[in-house]
Amino acid sequence: MAVSRSDRALKSAVAPNASGAAAPSPATAGRLLEVEHLEVAFQVGASTVHAVNDVSFGIAEGRTLGIIGESGSGKSVTARTILGLLRASNVRVGGSIRFDGTELLGLSERRLSELRGSQIALVPQDPTRSLNPTVQIGKQIVEAIRLHEAVPREAAKRRAIDLLGRVRLPSPNQRFFEYPHQLSGGMRQRAVIAMALSCSPRLLIADEATTALDVTTQAQIMELLMDLQRDFNMAMLVISHDIAIAAAYTDEVAVMYAGRVVEHAPTGRLLEGVRMPYTQALLEAVPTIDRAPHAPLRVVPGVPPDPTHAIVGCAFAKRCPLVQEICTTETPALLEHLPLHSWACFVSGPEVAVERR
C-alpha cells in the first residue's frame, strides 16, 4: 500500500489492461461465488456489443453484494451469465465463474440446470412473467421442488405451503390454490421468492427484484430477503439501479459503468468516501429525501458510450469533471488503492475522497 499515487497511475497505465494484469477486486479467494475477468460479448449483425468487460468479484456465504449501475451497464448480463442463461450462439463468454469451486463456464446444460434452482436461484424483476398464469402458484412451487428432489407429492405440497408461510403470504393454505392473477404484485413477488427458496439455494440473485413494487412493499420484500438470508445463510447478489437499495441492504457494493466495475468497496466505506467520479455522479444525481426541495441536482452531461465501439481510455472520460489527458488514451485498472476499496481512476487518489455535498 506504500506505492504513491503517481506510481500507481503509471503502473496501471503501463500494464496491459485486458487480461491477467487487472488487479483482483477485494479478495476473491475462498468465497462461494468467484467471478474472475468475466467478459461477455454479443454478436449483433455486423457489430459486437461488449456488454461485460473484465469483471471480477466474489461473494461469501451469508453476505450480500450489490451491483449497481444504469441500464446497459452490464449488471443484468453479469447475473444472467452466472446463471448460465446466455448460451446462444452469438454470445461469447470469457473468464471464469466458480461456484463452490466448480467452474460454471463450459459446464454441460444438464449439470447447470441441476445447479440452477437447487443451488443458485433467481428472483427476477417482473414476477408476473416468471409465473405461469394458468397454473396455481402452489402447484408451480411443488413442480420446482420435485424437479430437483425426489419428494412425494404430498410432502412437496406441505413444504410449498410452509414456504408460502415463510415468505409471509397471508393464509398460505388458501393461497396455494390461487392463480397468479389473483395475487397483487407484492404477493406475486413473494410467491416467486418462495419458489426460488424451494430447494434452499446457497446463492440468491435478486435482479431488480423490487423495482416494480411500491415503496412500502419494496421495504417488506427486502426485509423478508434479509431475514431469509440469515435463516438459510445464503449468499446474495442484489442487482439494482437504485443506490439507496444498495446502501440499505448490502455489505459490499460494486458500481458498474459501460460493462466494467469502476468502484468496489464495503458499503459503508464506499458511501463515506467515494473515489470514482462516476459513483459520485450517481450519488449526486439521485434525489433523496434528505435533500432540501428545489436544490439543483448536479448532473453530468452526455450519455454512456456506445457498447458496439471499442472504448479507448476510461469509459467515463467524456463525461467526467476531473478528466485528464491520460484518461482518454489509457484504460484505468480497478486497483485496491485502500484496504478493501478498489476503484478504476487515474485522477482520484487514496488521500482525498471526492468532495461530497
Place this chain on the structure above:
Amino acid sequence: MSVTTASVTPASANGETLLEVRDLTQEFYVRPRPGVLGGVVHAVSEVSLSLGAGEALGVVGETGCGKSTLARSILQMPRPKSGEVRFHGTDLVSLRPKELREARRRMQVVFQDPFSSLDPKMRVADIVQEPLVGRMGKDERAERAEHMLNVVGLTPSRFADRRPRQLSGGQCQRVAIARALSVGPDLVVCDEPVSSLDVLVQAQILNLLEELRTELHIAYLFISHDLAVVKQVSDRVAVMYLGRICEVAPTARLFDEPLHPYTAALLDANPSVHARKGSGARPATITGEPPSAVNPPSGCRFRTRCPLAQERCAAETPLLREIAAGRQVACHFPLGS
C-alpha cells in the same frame, strides 16, 4: 353524499389561484370475473385541492391510490363523476366539449412512457408543433418548434428531422416536454415523468423542469410514487391513499414532520443512502397491502393498517382540515398532537 371541506389557498407567490378542485370524485364500474372483485371502484373520492399560478404541487402515493386518475379527472379525460374543477375560475366539468377543448389548451400533460406518448411516424419538429396546428401559420409554427427544442436542450439542426425511435428515453421525454410547452400552458400535469429514466438522465430532466418553471412561470401538478423526486420538485405535497388525500403540506414541513400516520409510514419505508445495513436505521415496514378500492374500509381508509387506529376511525371519515398554517391533514389523531 359529498362532504365539503374547506379548500385552502396555496402559498403561491402572488396568491393567484390557478386551479381549484372541490370534492372531485371519480368512480368506475368493474364487471366481476374470476379472480376480480366486481363493483364500483372508488378511485378518487371527494378530493379537494388548489394550485397557485407558478406553483408546483406534488401528489405522492402508491400504485392504485388514484393519483393518476386524479390527474386525468382534472384534465377531464374522462370526465369525473362529480365535483368541480375550476381552472382560471371556469368550471371545466360543466363545459361543453368545444369550450372544454379551448379551456384545456392552457393545461398540458407529460406522461410516464416517453416512447408510447410520441407518434413513431412523426418527425420531432412536427410532434412539437402539432398542438399549434390551426392556431398559427406554418412558418410561425416551425419557428416556434425550433425555439421549443432549444429550450429543452435539443439542438434543432440535429434533432428536428429525427423520429422517436432514433432518440433515447431522455431525449424523447424532452420532446414530450417541448410539445407540452409549445402552446404556452399555465399548468403542466406531469404524470410520473421521470420514472422510466435512468438516474443520470432523470436528474437532467428534473433540473430542466425546474428551470422551465422559474423561467416560464408554469404551475406543475407533479404525480409520482417516488417521495424523493416529489420532494425535489414540489413547493407543496399532497399524499394520497386509496382515493383520498391524507395530508397536504409545504414540502419541507411534510418531510420533517409528517402529521398523518400513512405519510410517516411512507417516509419510513423509503430507503435512503443514510440508512445502512446493520446501522439500525433500515427502512421500517408497515404490514399488509392497501385494501381494494372496490370495497374500501369504512371511516378512515388507512385504519386497517394504521398503528394508531381507534374505534372512531372506523365510524367516522376524517375530513381534510387545516390544523396549522398551510398544513392540512385527514386524521382524527394526527401525529405530534
